[in-house]
Amino acid sequence: MVEYQKILDKIYSDLKKTKDHGEVAAYIPELKNVDPDKFGMYLNRLHGDNFYVGDWNESFSIQSISKVFTLGKAMSLIGNDVWKRVDVEPSGNPFNYLALLEQEEGIPRNPLINSGAIVMADILVSELDDPKKDFLQFVRNIANDESIIYNEKVAISEAKTGFTNYAIANLLKSFDNLHNDVETVMDFYFHQCSLEMTCEQLSNSFYLFANRGKCQRNCEYLTLNQIKRINAILLTCGFYDEAGEFAFEVGLPGKSGVGGGIVALLPNEFTLTCWSPGLNPKGNSYLGMKALEAFTTATNLSIF
Amino acid sequence: MVEYQKILDKIYSDLKKTKDHGEVAAYIPELKNVDPDKFGMYLNRLHGDNFYVGDWNESFSIQSISKVFTLGKAMSLIGNDVWKRVDVEPSGNPFNYLALLEQEEGIPRNPLINSGAIVMADILVSELDDPKKDFLQFVRNIANDESIIYNEKVAISEAKTGFTNYAIANLLKSFDNLHNDVETVMDFYFHQCSLEMTCEQLSNSFYLFANRGKCQRNCEYLTLNQIKRINAILLTCGFYDEAGEFAFEVGLPGKSGVGGGIVALLPNEFTLTCWSPGLNPKGNSYLGMKALEAFTTATNLSIF
Amino acid sequence: MVEYQKILDKIYSDLKKTKDHGEVAAYIPELKNVDPDKFGMYLNRLHGDNFYVGDWNESFSIQSISKVFTLGKAMSLIGNDVWKRVDVEPSGNPFNYLALLEQEEGIPRNPLINSGAIVMADILVSELDDPKKDFLQFVRNIANDESIIYNEKVAISEAKTGFTNYAIANLLKSFDNLHNDVETVMDFYFHQCSLEMTCEQLSNSFYLFANRGKCQRNCEYLTLNQIKRINAILLTCGFYDEAGEFAFEVGLPGKSGVGGGIVALLPNEFTLTCWSPGLNPKGNSYLGMKALEAFTTATNLSIF
Amino acid sequence: MVEYQKILDKIYSDLKKTKDHGEVAAYIPELKNVDPDKFGMYLNRLHGDNFYVGDWNESFSIQSISKVFTLGKAMSLIGNDVWKRVDVEPSGNPFNYLALLEQEEGIPRNPLINSGAIVMADILVSELDDPKKDFLQFVRNIANDESIIYNEKVAISEAKTGFTNYAIANLLKSFDNLHNDVETVMDFYFHQCSLEMTCEQLSNSFYLFANRGKCQRNCEYLTLNQIKRINAILLTCGFYDEAGEFAFEVGLPGKSGVGGGIVALLPNEFTLTCWSPGLNPKGNSYLGMKALEAFTTATNLSIF
Structure with missing residues (x-):
């Protein structure tokens, strides 16, 4: 049995020790003033307990992660007309x-x-x-x-x-x-x-995409076909110019935001949110990327 | 002695016969509604009489030709800081x-x-x-x-x-x-x-650029050095993606506008404006380009 | 239980009826002269029987599919130095x-x-x-x-x-x-x-990539980590300019060749080769793409 | 009357004092080993005496300047078919x-x-x-x-x-x-x-382009129309990514080579060759560009 809490704790303590946390986005004061030492993770498992570590319960600016929500909503409203x-x-x-x-x-x-x-x-x-x-x-x-x-x-x-x-x-x-x-x-x-969410809230909101289109309380849904397509887009396009690198190193559909958040998911298994405000030169969370690599390496979980 | 009036008259009658007049710009109603059969030319010679033909005295929208005026004015105001x-x-x-x-x-x-x-x-x-x-x-x-x-x-x-x-x-x-x-x-x-000018007015306003920086009544001026540079830019950049073609076929500094106007000049000799509203696929006056080619071929006047 | 033979048979008969088979690659005589009506599929399941249909046992030019083999071999020889x-x-x-x-x-x-x-x-x-x-x-x-x-x-x-x-x-x-x-x-x-292989041979050779790095007779291997990365690259880059489309429509790692072959795989489950020489405008097998879409739609199998 | 020798002498002594001579092309040993302190100029006037200074009589690799000769020869052979x-x-x-x-x-x-x-x-x-x-x-x-x-x-x-x-x-x-x-x-x-020529030889060979298509001994010729077009191309395209800059600063048709040579001309007036092996970051002779600017500033000669 996988000891998820141990894995999260180890990632947390390992990354806390690293000197380089990347650069916090500075183009607006509200992002610039975030404490660069914040770090949180929240794992929402579809068939088991949830696990978390660090600042998982603190709100941050989700920024581009919101693009997954607007895509999902647009698909639910006009279906395949989106692709025109x-x-x-x-x-x-x-x-x-x-x-x-x-x-x-x-x-x-x-x-x-x-x-x-x-x-x-x-x-x-x-x-x-x-x-x-x-x-x-x-x-x-x-x-x-x-x-x-x-x-x-x-x-x-x-x-x-x-x-x-x-x-x-x-x-x-x-x-x-x-x-x-x-x-x-x-x-x-x-x-x-500008939406503000915690790691827990993000993991919960992505439950829908891991759970074949049904959210936790069945209040909203997308078809299985739509969900698969969204996950495919997350994998191929979720990390700007670093999408291939993420697929290569992590092997999960996911989305990052300039506020330092990253959400990833394994269909039918889990959603996982990391948050650390410092960014790498490509604009993705520096420690968040490392945390996700460490998680999939430790658990051997990936879609490939 | 060059018979300018004869040359203009021949260009006029030759081009009037051509079937293809290009396409009048259609993105705003005010341009679209211009009569596509309009055609005028006005030659302002620095050391001699002026000559003209057709609709030389009718106002049209000068559009991008105005960029030469703003460039000249900006250079007169802040000099070489423009190039920063x-x-x-x-x-x-x-x-x-x-x-x-x-x-x-x-x-x-x-x-x-x-x-x-x-x-x-x-x-x-x-x-x-x-x-x-x-x-x-x-x-x-x-x-x-x-x-x-x-x-x-x-x-x-x-x-x-x-x-x-x-x-x-x-x-x-x-x-x-x-x-x-x-x-x-x-x-x-x-x-x-949106400035509206006639062929005559345009030829008069470009007198400055042909006359080493002094306009007809000496009311405004640019330095000789500034004028040479403006003329160089007109030659290399005055016709969008067709600048090389114009230098190659006509061999004069000039500027075109989407309203169908073209002004060209030979330093120390003349300014010449053509107007015909139909455009070629590159966005320059279809008959205007032909008229200028015909003029320089007939007169053998060019900077090269 | 999934009735694979029925699914393959239905895809075969449906696609045989379609008029448009795409264009056979014509830049060399050897490819141009292939019979455009050829169509075959071969499914190699890791934990069960294999299934096939049509011209599955006929050799064709694998072309770009060979790039997966050279990548695998290069990784086995020099490891991560490939990524330099x-x-x-x-x-x-x-x-x-x-x-x-x-x-x-x-x-x-x-x-x-x-x-x-x-x-x-x-x-x-x-x-x-x-x-x-x-x-x-x-x-x-x-x-x-x-x-x-x-x-x-x-x-x-x-x-x-x-x-x-x-x-x-x-x-x-x-x-x-x-x-x-x-x-x-x-x-x-x-x-x-120029390698020539049948659908069966291709499905067998990709067994390695579906089977966590071990080939059918254990004669060659790559590490699990290397295999995952190859699969990630197949998903994000395997179909030229249509990689996103394939991930979106099919949801499997795969690779196409200009000879009309396509191989796809579901990790730990199967490899599947389609062959039809006609290409779509992006250079991928026209019917092959359709066959794979039909297969994943019918079986609901995908990595997402 | 313009004192050309004085002007050339002053340019020579001024530029000799400058510290920065640019970088000599280093991609082949034969260019790399040229003495970076070489500097020569040769002015060939169509209607008057010639003037020269420095290493005007030393051969150097003309490199891209040869493109003007092949263009001229191709035009003389197949005429306007070149433009297809x-x-x-x-x-x-x-x-x-x-x-x-x-x-x-x-x-x-x-x-x-x-x-x-x-x-x-x-x-x-x-x-x-x-x-x-x-x-x-x-x-x-x-x-x-x-x-x-x-x-x-x-x-x-x-x-x-x-x-x-x-x-x-x-x-x-x-x-x-x-x-x-x-x-x-x-x-x-x-x-x-790889052609090697001196400043004098280059100025003599470009006489044709300044002299309306007739070379010094009438041994070869191009039509006036062809010459004008070549000069237009020299002006708009003769200096790679710095063509506009050269037209702007110097105002003459010309061509540079990576061997440090530059030839420029004023139609019906003169040809002028400069040679200094050090290049600016755009690949044109560093001192050669400065020498031509100085010459046209001192003489007020330009096509504009």
Whole structure:
């Protein structure tokens, strides 16, 4: 029998000793001021007990991890029509690369890079009655936790400095792949990125993707086919320019955010969230990546 | 002695016979509704009589030709500091290519592509007391004609559909190469593009660039060194992706606009404006390019 | 219990009815002359009986599928030093894109695109005593079949027309990432691509990758860690520009070749080879892709 | 009256004082071993005396300057058919960029980048009876000097290390824009680059391009129209990624080589060669560029 608590404890103590924690994202004050020594993990097992360590119960800015939620919600609303507006190929480029979007005439490479996520936001703005409120409720439902909130300060800060994202949205609009006005979509987008969640809440919210489309209290669902496709996209596109590296070293579908969070999952087995605010040069959590490698090495669990 | 009137008349009658006039720009109604059969030329000679033919006295939207005026004004205001924010190399790419701007980290290739012209607009917004008014007065001065005006309808139409330009401005801002806010700069930019001038007015306004920096009534000036550099940029960058072709076929510095105007000049000799609204696939006036080729072939005048 | 034979039979009869079989590769006569109506499948299950249908016992040119064998052999010879010379990221571009190789200064994106495979070939030329002979023996060992041979005619044809590959090899050499001379490496490379195998032989040879690194007769092996990494690369990079699509639609690690073969595998469960010579526009077997989609849909087997 | 000797002497003494002479090309021993302190200039005036200074009478490797001769010869042989195989647009990229060639499907941007020059070499190999011998005679004719020779050692050295050029030639071949075999064309190309000439010989050989197509002894000629076009290409494409900068700072058509030579010309007025082996980061002679800027500033001579 695998001793999960021992494994988490060892990862925690090993990583706590390392000197290099990466660089905390500094482009907005709210992210910059996070304590770089924070580190937490939460393992949610589908067929057994859960395990956790460190700062697993502290909220952080989930940022790009929210792109998985908007993708899931968009698929539940309009099904395969999603794929008329976004592709499913890895981008092979840093996360803000406009060149590719221009070259491919406004069809983002996949829904997990910024351009693709902005298209998903546009879909939700079109489809939901009260987009920000309804989307927040969706996240609360799948996490089974009504306390999850947007951080308005973060959303406002991002809007003030998010010129690259505004450039992307305008470029999408020039290719007629943004149907609402730029400001409305960006307001939604900056809010989704500002969601604050704990490691536990993230692991709970991803339960749906590990559990064949059914969330913990059966309140929301996606089809098995949709879930498989989301997991495939997570594996091939979840880590920007480092997606191949993550598949190679960790071997699990997952998604990272610039707030230092990473969620990964093994279908039918578990979801696992790590949080450590320092980032590697590719923009993924430095210790989070190491923690996930250590976990899959110790447990020999991977999809391959 | 060269019989200029005969040459212009022959070009006019030859081109009138051609079936293919290119495609009139259709992205805003104000441009789309222009009569595609319009054709005019105006030759302003520095040391002799002027000659003209066809619709030389009809106003049209000068669009990108205005970039030469903002470049000249920016150079007169801040001199070589202009070159800290924009390069002088041909772009080798279509006029709205964001890829290059991203790759070169926010330094536009030259001041005659959209990104470079938006940086020039930003400089004028920073340097002029009343940017739109003062710039209009500059153009009136060098053309020696107080009747030149912005077309507000055109400016508003462009603002409504100019998503690519907004994308460029935001991308420049993300690289810290736009110092004023996006809306203010774009408002100035869309106004400069909306300037309406006749062939005669354009030829008169470019007199400055052919006449070593002194305009017709000596009201404005640039140094000889600045003029030579502007002419060099016109030759290497004045026709988007077709600059080499124009240098090759025509052999004169010049600038085209999507309204169908082209101005070219031979230093110390003449300025020549053609106008025909239909465009070739590269976005330059279809008959205008042919008219200029015919003129330099007939007269054997070129800088080479 | 899953009725595999029924599933294969149904896929076979369904696909036989389709009009569009894609385009057979035509760049060398040996590939062009293959009967476009050929279709075969062979399922090798690790814990149960094997199943097959159609032309499963006919040899075809495995082409790029051989890149998996050279990768495996290179890893077994020099271990992680492989990753000093090639990356593990999806290429996000067609299979012969030199641009990316130039931009990334001679480090191929991954070992399954042509440039990466040429680096693997270079490693084998350096490390093996008699490269072509020893590599052929390796393939025979893992397939447990001494009858597998190179097709010399195919190898010679490819050498005569393989200018893009010569360009790649020379570009690698210019970046000092090819240690042997171009001709020797290309001779090896064109031979590996010329290997002829049946669906059964391919399924048998990939047993190793599904079976945690042990081949059917235990004659060759890779570590579990190496196998997982190879499978990860297969999933993220095995289908050129369509890798994401394959992960998305099929959800299995796999590799295709321009001869119309595709091998896929579910770790610890099975290997499955399809062969149909007609290709889709991305260069993967048209019916082979459809057959694999149908198989995973019918069986609900995938890594996600 | 302009005091040319005084101007050349002053440029010479000023530049001799500068510490930074750039970096001598080091990729082959024959170029690396050149004395970095060499500096020479030779001014050939069409309507007056010639002037010179420093090491004007010493031979050096003309390298890419030879591309102007092959272009001229190709145009004299097949006229406008040249433009079916090469474009006339600036490349906007470093001189060995394969990406652009791939993107534009084997049509080089212009005849002065390596890919375009290799196509010119291919034309001469097709059209000339004894390509290397006949081309050498052409150069001797236009320079009016039978002593000009290839440096076989340089040609052999370049062939041994010219992997990027071999990559380009193979890529051209893959797009069917190289009609002879790669080795034959590259042998010609490496020989043309190995030509050794003095400043005087280069200025004499470019007399043709300044003198409307007639060389000094009327032994060879091009049409006025062809000459104008060559000059236009020199201006827009003669200095790799620095063509715009050269047009901007110097304002003359010209061509540089990695051996440290630069030739420039003012139509109907003069040809001027500078030689200094140290290069700037863009691959053009560091002091040569400065010398030409100083000359045109002092004399106020430019095409603009």
